Amino acid sequence: MLEITNLTKSYAKSDKKAVDDLTLRLNRGEIFGFLGPNGAGKTTTIKMIMGILTPDGGRITINGIDAGQESMRAKKMLGYVSDSHIIYDKLSGREYVDFLADIYGVDAVTRRIRCDALLERFHLKEAFNDRINTYSHGMKQKISVIGALIHEPELWVLDEPMTGLDPQSSFELKELMRAHCAAGKTVFFSTHVLEVAEKLCDRVGIIVNGRLVLVGTMAEIKAASNDKSLEEVFMSVAGGNRDWLNANG
């Protein structure tokens, strides 16, 4: 589904590589959790997948389509929930979702069906006609999710999606991710909440200083770490414990 090969990125004003030779393959129908400490390169990687940043080197393909060569075709398969707030917050929730539906070419009947289901799920029906700048952080996150799913993307990318969500909305979001995968599609999300990653993800990857230091299913990680929890594994690799990595492959 998503194939990243030797992806590298340095920012113009920095000597350090934000993402360093990252190679990763995501399969259809899986939830992939992208973990790492602050400044590790998670958001930079996501922004390159989404076409916001241009990689210095490497290749990204989505469903076999080269995101660098055929960006428009590739973007049509993506849905994105960013970690920052919606910039056009003077629009109402309905106008925002309509805008995205128009851009992705979703017809009126389909958007109505999808929108109703998502609004029901997130309990956002009453606020749908209100302006986004009157929403709470959690409500903004929810409308952003609805906007990202209105065209039912093949690959749904979320950057720190759980931030600011109440337990119920967080649960609904996790359910949505599962449902998305059950429909044969793929979810890629970054998070700091290790418990969420542990329970939700089919596979996780840990990025530290721009390098992907660990990728595997939960079972593989547990097996390699003598049944340690994800938190302990994360602390070992993200805390700079290379011995653990060397010892556990």
Add this chain to the structure above:
Amino acid sequence: MGQFITVFKLLVKNMFKRGGARRSRVIWIAYAVIGVCAGTMVFGLCMAVYALAPVFANLDLLPELFTLVMGAACVTVILFGLAPMMSYLYFSKDTEFFLPLPVRSSTVYLAKFLFIYLTEVAVVAAFLLPVGITLGATLGLNALYYAVMLFSVIFVPAVPMLLVALLAIPLMYVVSFFKNRGALTSVVLVLLFGSVFGLYYFMLARINLSTGGEEADPIELIEGMRRALVGVCNLLPPLYAIARFALMSDVFVTLPLSVPAAMGANVALFIACVLLLLSLTVCISAAMYRKSAARMLEGSRKRSALKDYAVKSGTALSALFKKEWKELFRTPAYAFQSLSGTVLSPIWVLFISFSLQTTVGTAESVLGSANFRWFLLVGFICMVAVSMNMGAATTYSREGKMFYYAKMLPVDYITQVNAKLRLYVLISTATIVIDLIILAVLMFDWLNLLCAALFLLLYNYGFNCFCLLLDLSRPKLTWTTPNEAIKNNGNSMLTTFLNMGISVILVGLPLLAVALVPVLWLGLLLSWGFLIAAGAAAAVVFHTLLFKKAPELYRRILGSVSTR
């Protein structure tokens, strides 16, 4: 095309959805005030055109008059166009929003460019239609003139847009250097006003040069004026061409053409210029849009290495002062509303003092006397230096839902008031001092300087105390964006208009005294005595009221503020 329209609709919706149904009365009043001011200005111009049009017609200078009207419309495009050009294209905040979407950057750019262009068309329409209709109605011009006027409304903005696109480039780099949107707005405003004044003085100089001064005979004078106007119009060939086309002028520049041929040549020149200028504008702004988008995405990760870390301690008062200052300076909306006066007021004082020296009466008359100019300028400083600092009048409103923080601090309310008061008094004082230095350099007079300084500093202190007291009595703590806290706030509007009124009264009365009292020293003594007494009274009364009432007002607000 569909995506282009969708993006364009998004920009329009976002622009016009400011308040929705919850628009408060204050905003409507603000719009009404702006409408009245703009309406008055346009009405004044219409009256001027109504009075001057027959004179220009008799002198066979109608195309030149219409060119000047369109030129003035172009100046409004520059004034109103720079900010949208920078915020929508060069400092676009929505790059990250659009890039993940399956829309081409060129589509987004073109939608934005069209949006900016149409806002400028609206500005030109608001200016050109009433003035142009007045010109047409006064002289009974034919249908062709009105048709061309409508055509001009649509295409005239293309002429100054290239200048707007070019001017915005250095500004963008200057602003990137400061990394502060407050600085951006100040720089833009300084440049805008500088350009307008520069243009004004350039035109005056040209007219003066061509008329040969006051000694020239009337025929010389008229010829000189004609030469000057034609000279200015020649600098604006597309506008001059379309004006000549509209008025069916029989001569195109210096070519001996028949009327139809001249009209054809004029319209062809206008269209060619518009197309060329538009193409250049699109090329330049598109390149800058791409470049600035890349800069914003790539350049945001610069970190300055920590070289030295010194630990400094201070008092609670200084800590609160620094916190207030940093919040003010680092929030663009706040910085602009509080500090723009410090940047703009000296420029205005400089230009106005120059203007007064050259245009108001002679040295022998009362109006031309140095004392009169001093009072007039002190009134102006009082008006702008104090009014434009809206910091004090909104300081509590700006705390918003964080106001409860005041209660958590182990610092008494008087100290908290003191920290705020010191900052805003200091900002206005700095402005006043800079303005007075300019006055001292241009028209030094120790007595006027000393008295003006005393009055302005006392009045400034009193007025800032009043502003704090007002905002503490009725703060607007509920808002969603920083702009709302300061712009849609009744306190800032009330204090601005109140200060303007007070300034006019305070300085109007002494002006009368200087003009009417036959003995000059007595007039001066009475005038300055009145002003200083009024300033001192304001300072004492409002200082006392503020510090007496502050604790109680704090408790009252904290009793009602939500901590969620």
